[in-house]
Amino acid sequence: MSTSDSRQRRKQARPAELMAAxxxxxxxxxxxxxxxxDVATQAGVSKGTLYLYFGxxxxxxxxxxxxxxxxxxEEGETLLSQHQGDARSLLQALVLRWWAMxxxxxxxxxxxxxxxxxxxFPEVAQYYYEQVIVRIRSLLRRVLQRGIEAGEFRxxxxxxxxxxxxxxxxxxxxxxYSLVPQGCGKQDPETYLNTHLELLLNGLSVRE
Amino acid sequence: MSTSDSRQRRKQARPAELMAAxxxxxxxxxxxxxxxxDVATQAGVSKGTLYLYFGxxxxxxxxxxxxxxxxxxEEGETLLSQHQGDARSLLQALVLRWWAMxxxxxxxxxxxxxxxxxxxFPEVAQYYYEQVIVRIRSLLRRVLQRGIEAGEFRxxxxxxxxxxxxxxxxxxxxxxYSLVPQGCGKQDPETYLNTHLELLLNGLSVRE
Amino acid sequence: MSTSDSRQRRKQARPAELMAAxxxxxxxxxxxxxxxxDVATQAGVSKGTLYLYFGxxxxxxxxxxxxxxxxxxEEGETLLSQHQGDARSLLQALVLRWWAMxxxxxxxxxxxxxxxxxxxFPEVAQYYYEQVIVRIRSLLRRVLQRGIEAGEFRxxxxxxxxxxxxxxxxxxxxxxYSLVPQGCGKQDPETYLNTHLELLLNGLSVRE
Amino acid sequence: MSTSDSRQRRKQARPAELMAAxxxxxxxxxxxxxxxxDVATQAGVSKGTLYLYFGxxxxxxxxxxxxxxxxxxEEGETLLSQHQGDARSLLQALVLRWWAMxxxxxxxxxxxxxxxxxxxFPEVAQYYYEQVIVRIRSLLRRVLQRGIEAGEFRxxxxxxxxxxxxxxxxxxxxxxYSLVPQGCGKQDPETYLNTHLELLLNGLSVRE
DNA sequence: TATGAATGAGGGTTCATTCAT
DNA sequence: TATGAATGAACCCTCATTCAT
Numbered sequence: 001m002s003t004s005d006s007r008q009r010r011k012q013a014r015p016a017e018l019m020a021a022x023x024x025x026x027x028x029x030x031x032x033x034x035x036x037x038d039v040a041t042q043a044g045v046s047k048g049t050l051y052l053y054f055g056x057x058x059x060x061x062x063x064x065x066x067x068x069x070x071x072x073x074e075e076g077e078t079l080l081s082q083h084q085g086d087a088r089s090l091l092q093a094l095v096l097r098w099w100a101m102x103x104x105x106x107x108x109x110x111x112x113x114x115x116x117x118x119x120x121f122p123e124v125a126q127y128y129y130e131q132v133i134v135r136i137r138s139l140l141r142r143v144l145q146r147g148i149e150a151g152e153f154r155x156x157x158x159x160x161x162x163x164x165x166x167x168x169x170x171x172x173x174x175x176x177y178s179l180v181p182q183g184c185g186k187q188d189p190e191t192y193l194n195t196h197l198e199l200l201l202n203g204l205s206v207r208e
Numbered sequence: 209m210s211t212s213d214s215r216q217r218r219k220q221a222r223p224a225e226l227m228a229a230x231x232x233x234x235x236x237x238x239x240x241x242x243x244x245x246d247v248a249t250q251a252g253v254s255k256g257t258l259y260l261y262f263g264x265x266x267x268x269x270x271x272x273x274x275x276x277x278x279x280x281x282e283e284g285e286t287l288l289s290q291h292q293g294d295a296r297s298l299l300q301a302l303v304l305r306w307w308a309m310x311x312x313x314x315x316x317x318x319x320x321x322x323x324x325x326x327x328x329f330p331e332v333a334q335y336y337y338e339q340v341i342v343r344i345r346s347l348l349r350r351v352l353q354r355g356i357e358a359g360e361f362r363x364x365x366x367x368x369x370x371x372x373x374x375x376x377x378x379x380x381x382x383x384x385y386s387l388v389p390q391g392c393g394k395q396d397p398e399t400y401l402n403t404h405l406e407l408l409l410n411g412l413s414v415r416e
Numbered sequence: 417m418s419t420s421d422s423r424q425r426r427k428q429a430r431p432a433e434l435m436a437a438x439x440x441x442x443x444x445x446x447x448x449x450x451x452x453x454d455v456a457t458q459a460g461v462s463k464g465t466l467y468l469y470f471g472x473x474x475x476x477x478x479x480x481x482x483x484x485x486x487x488x489x490e491e492g493e494t495l496l497s498q499h500q501g502d503a504r505s506l507l508q509a510l511v512l513r514w515w516a517m518x519x520x521x522x523x524x525x526x527x528x529x530x531x532x533x534x535x536x537f538p539e540v541a542q543y544y545y546e547q548v549i550v551r552i553r554s555l556l557r558r559v560l561q562r563g564i565e566a567g568e569f570r571x572x573x574x575x576x577x578x579x580x581x582x583x584x585x586x587x588x589x590x591x592x593y594s595l596v597p598q599g600c601g602k603q604d605p606e607t608y609l610n611t612h613l614e615l616l617l618n619g620l621s622v623r624e
Numbered sequence: 625m626s627t628s629d630s631r632q633r634r635k636q637a638r639p640a641e642l643m644a645a646x647x648x649x650x651x652x653x654x655x656x657x658x659x660x661x662d663v664a665t666q667a668g669v670s671k672g673t674l675y676l677y678f679g680x681x682x683x684x685x686x687x688x689x690x691x692x693x694x695x696x697x698e699e700g701e702t703l704l705s706q707h708q709g710d711a712r713s714l715l716q717a718l719v720l721r722w723w724a725m726x727x728x729x730x731x732x733x734x735x736x737x738x739x740x741x742x743x744x745f746p747e748v749a750q751y752y753y754e755q756v757i758v759r760i761r762s763l764l765r766r767v768l769q770r771g772i773e774a775g776e777f778r779x780x781x782x783x784x785x786x787x788x789x790x791x792x793x794x795x796x797x798x799x800x801y802s803l804v805p806q807g808c809g810k811q812d813p814e815t816y817l818n819t820h821l822e823l824l825l826n827g828l829s830v831r832e
Numbered sequence: 833t834a835t836g837a838a839t840g841a842g843g844g845t846t847c848a849t850t851c852a853t
Numbered sequence: 854t855a856t857g858a859a860t861g862a863a864c865c866c867t868c869a870t871t872c873a874t
Contacts, residue, residue, distance in 0.1 A: 007836095007837075007873075007874065010837085011836095011837070014837095027327075028327040029327050029328055030238050030239075030240060030241075030324060030325070030327075030328070031238075031241070032238060032240035032241040033238075033239070033240040033328055035863090035864070035865090036864080036865070036866090037864080037865095045838075045839090046838065046839050046840065047839085047840075047865090047866085048838070048839055048840065048866085048867080048868085049837080049838055049839075050866095051865095051866070051867080052836095052837065052838075056865080056866080057864095057865070057866090112323060112324075114386070114387075115320060115323065115324070115382055115386040115387075116238060116320075116323070116324035116386075117238070118386040118387050118389075118390050118392075119236040119237050119238075119385075119386070119389065119390070120237055120238070120241055122390045122391075125386070125387055125390040125392055126390060126391070126392060128387075129387055129390075129392035129393065133387070133392070133393070156403055156406065156407070157399050157403050159396075159399075160396070160399050160400045160402075160403035160404070161403055161407070163376065163379065163380075163400055163403075163404075164376050164400075164403055164404050164407055166379070167375040167376040167378070167379040167380075168371065168372050168375040168376075170375070170379060171371065171374070171375040171378060171379060172371075172375075174323055174382075177327075178322070178323040178324075178326040178327070178333070179322075179323075179326050179333055179336075179337055179341070181326075181327065182326050182327070182330045182333040182334060182337075183330075183334070184326075184333055184334060184337035184341070185337065185341070188367075188368070191365050191367075191368050192368045192371055192372075194368075195364055195365050195368030195369055195371075195372055196368070196371075196372045198364065198411070199364070199369070199372055199407075199408065199411035199412065200407065200411060201411075202410065202411040202415075203406070203407035203408060203409075203410040203411030204407065207410075219854075243846090243847065243848090244847080244848065244849090245847080245848095253855075253856090254855065254856050254857060255847095255848090255849090255856085255857070256849090256850085256851085256855070256856055256857065256858095257854080257855055257856075259848095259849070259850080260854070260855075264848080264849080265848065265849090423852080423853065423857095423858080426858085427857095427858070430858095443743075444743040445743050445744055446654050446655075446656060446657075446740060446741070446743075446744065447654075447657070448654060448656035448657040449654075449655070449656040449744055451842090451843065451844090452843080452844065452845090453843080453844095461859075461860090462859065462860050462861065463843095463844085463845090463860085463861075464845085464846080464847085464859070464860055464861065464862095465858080465859055465860075467844095467845070467846080468857095468858065468859075472844080472845080473843095473844065473845090528739060528740075530802070530803075531736060531739065531740070531798055531802040531803075532654060532736075532739070532740035532802075533654070534802040534803050534805070534806050534808075535652040535653050535654075535801075535802070535805065535806070536653055536654070536657055538806045538807075541802070541803055541806040541808060542806060542807070542808060544803075545803055545806075545808035545809065549803070549808070549809070572819055572822065572823070573815050573819050575812075575815075576812070576815050576816045576818075576819030576820070577819055577823070579792065579795065579796075579816055579819075579820075580792050580816075580819055580820045580823055582795070583791040583792040583794070583795040583796075584787065584788050584791040584792075586791070586795060587787065587790070587791040587794060587795060588787075588791075590739055590798075593743075594738070594739040594740070594742040594743070594749070595738075595739075595742050595749055595752075595753055595757070597742075597743065598742050598743070598746045598749040598750060598753075599746075599750070600742075600749055600750060600753035600757070601753065601757070604783075604784070607781050607783075607784050608784045608787055608788075610784075611780055611781050611784030611785055611787075611788055612784070612787075612788050614780065614827070615780070615785070615788055615823075615824065615827035615828065616823065616827060617827075618826065618827040618831075619822070619823035619824060619825075619826040619827030620823065623826075635833075659867090659868065659869090660868080660869065660870090661868080661869095669834075669835090670834065670835050670836060671835085671836070671868095671869090671870090672834070672835055672836065672837095672870090672871085672872085673833080673834055673835075675869095675870070675871080676833070676834075680869080680870080681869065681870090
């Protein structure tokens with residue numbers, strides 16, 4: 001090859017580095033308040049370099065979202081297809097795995113970002129809804145269905161249940177990128193998720 | 209009199225009208241992406257008039273937040289002091305009243321706004337945390353305490369429980385101002401809150 | 417009126433002032449090399465003010481062209497409809513009037529500008545062609561026709577003749593805004609146009 | 625040898641290829657609007673390679689002009705020194721040869737380029753004026769002088785005559801690189817130049 | 833010699849803010 | 854009090870230029 005390895009490797013890594021820096025800033029300040037120069041600086045390059053990889057601020061934003069949602073999806077689908085146990089443990093595993101693989105990583109900021117910017121990027125919101133939310137809901141729907149059929153869970157309004165299952169983990173991630181960095185409140189994700197699951201599974205379970 | 213009543217009334221109402229318009233825009237697009245001209249236009253005045261009532265965009269923002277959180281606080285405190293029934297029904301009443309009086313009104317957008325802008329306005333976030341979140345949590349803490357003491361509720365980790373109680377109503381409001389306006393998903397607040405309460409109260413309740 | 421006269425008058429005059437300054441710069445340096453800040457400064461306003469009257473640099477350019485071609489057209493049409501004499505004197509009058517009313521004024525730079533920027537603004541070039549060139553040619557065609565029918569002029573290839581009539585006055589104007597300002601050559605428009613007409617009319621005339 | 629002939633030839637030809645590509649773009653879009661990357665691409669090299677041959681965009685521009693004007697000069701001088709016939713036929717030959725050897729080739733775009741960029745490159749304009757225009761005018765002056773002395777031409781203002789002789793061929797070339805490529809108007813150079821010469825020589829000739 | 837990734841100055845454009853009326 | 858024309862700082866984006874390979 002005519003270009004050196006280190007150079008090649010750098011070129012390969014740049015987009016990911018830039019997207020990571022961009023995610024940081026977008027999540028912390030929002031799209032409009034993020035200065036591309038800050039993103040570039042954080043990634044260790046100059047402003048112009050960004051444009052070698054992303055055509056515009058908006059395209060960078062979209063790339064950040066797209067790249068950010070893939071891991072979550074794969075995790076979920078994989079888990080569901082592999083799991084063998086009962087619905088209770090599956091639900092538990094889903095929530096805890098999501099936290100471990102997504103919520104607790106930088107990608108955990110994407111829900112906050114999408115919420116904040118949905119009004120400015122309707123088509124990205126649409127995309128996020130279809131690719132992420134619809135799939136996650138469908139995944140949870142199948143789990144609930146399985147639990148109800150197995151007599152583990154009470155039959156409750158399915159869609160509402162899904163929302164109630166999702167809300168606490170989502171709020172955990174959102175909080176992490178909004179008030180917590182400002183020194184407001186502390187989080188104990190372990191305890192929090194366990195309490196959520198405890199309450200949830202107890203709440204779902206059939207009373208004699 | 210040289211100034212008519214209607215004009216007087218108008219002048220009196222201006223700040224509130226401007227804040228309402230500003231809230232609309234801030235919630236929908238965020239602080240940075242909101243143009244003061246749009247706010248002024250929606251309020252039916254010119255751009256310059258805004259500055260007769262608010263010193264800057266930032267001060268307008270802070271005023272919007274401050275005015276927006278007062279009703280919620282009053283509601284909660286009133287309810288707690290007046291309520292006579294058991295903890296279950298008090299919890300239920302709190303959630304449903306909050307939705308009726310705050311969540312379902314334009315003020316319901318404030319949580320989304322605070323979440324989105326906390327990174328850009330740390331001192332507002334701090335203020336919001338102390339004035340709203342701390343109080344609401346303390347309110348819920350008292351309710352839970354009462355329920356546990358009365359043997360209605362199981363003793364669970366208090367702080368986590370509070371988070372879990374808050375998350376679904378909050379998400380309901382946030383959703384309402386993020387993805388739902390983009391045509392993503394539909395909401396049935398009644399069913400949703402009832403399912404939440406059903407699951408929650410069942411989850412909290414002591415098993416024999 | 418609520419706004420003062422002087423302010424109103426200023427507002428009214430601004431677009432013309434800005435276009436005059438812009439014409440100056442566009443003609444001298446070309447579209448791309450013209451800095452809007454320079455245009456604004458020359459017009460005595462700030463950069464931002466330009467955008468109160470013209471949506472973009474390109475729209476300013478188009479406005480400059482459009483406003484710039486109107487006077488020339490009116491002149492020509494008026495002259496033709498009013499003239500009573502023979503074709504020779506009409507031709508002479510057309511050329512000299514064009515110089516007096518257009519070529520020697522700042523508008524005389526527009527042909528150079530159009531020539532330089534045609535490749536960058538095809539649709540403006542099209543517009544200029546249809547609105548200016550086609551009309552001028554048609555005007556000259558009628559004059560030549562009249563002269564031939566009256567036996568004043570020899571029958572020559574009409575379209576080529578028109579080009580040959582137009583070229584010297586055009587070059588006179590173009591020169592004025594290209595090499596002459598750089599200190600290259602001097603112009604004596606009177607003599608030049610007279611020589612042109614002398615040669616032309618002699619060249620057109622029928623030999624016995 | 626380590627370098628093949630074809631590579632050697634390539635290296636030798638590079639500057640000319642680059643200048644040809646640059647001429648194309650400069651003529652079509654102007655200096656400022658021309659991107660060096662486009663020039664390099666059209667010449668089949670990378671952007672950086674340009675800088676191996678030309679120190680800057682401006683130096684490339686100057687080289688293009690300098691290389692572009694040499695052939696025209698040689699043509700003219702050669703023709704004058706060789707010609708034996710009368711002034712009429714010499715004038716005719718000059719115009720037609722210029723068109724054949726310069727005007728109709730890519731070099732025909734240089735007049736348009738010089739006109740457009742004179743304001744941005746005064747020293748290039750100066751150079752062009754001295755090296756090209758002054759010489760061409762002096763050439764034509766000698767021809768006219770010869771014709772007047774031989775009784776072929778009427779005595780008219782010499783400098784104006786030169787301008788009138790030059791204008792139509794120049795406009796022919798300029799048109800070719802401005803409005804014609806935008807689909808405005810068609811050119812028939814043969815007819816056009818013949819009409820020009822016909823009118824011109826008739827106009828110059830002495831009446832009995 | 834040739835490449836193309838990287839740079840950063842420059843300029844178009846937006847919009848919060850001011851102020852004369 | 855209300856207006857809206859004017860301002861200019863800020864920021865996105867382009868592209869001539871550099872340089873490590």
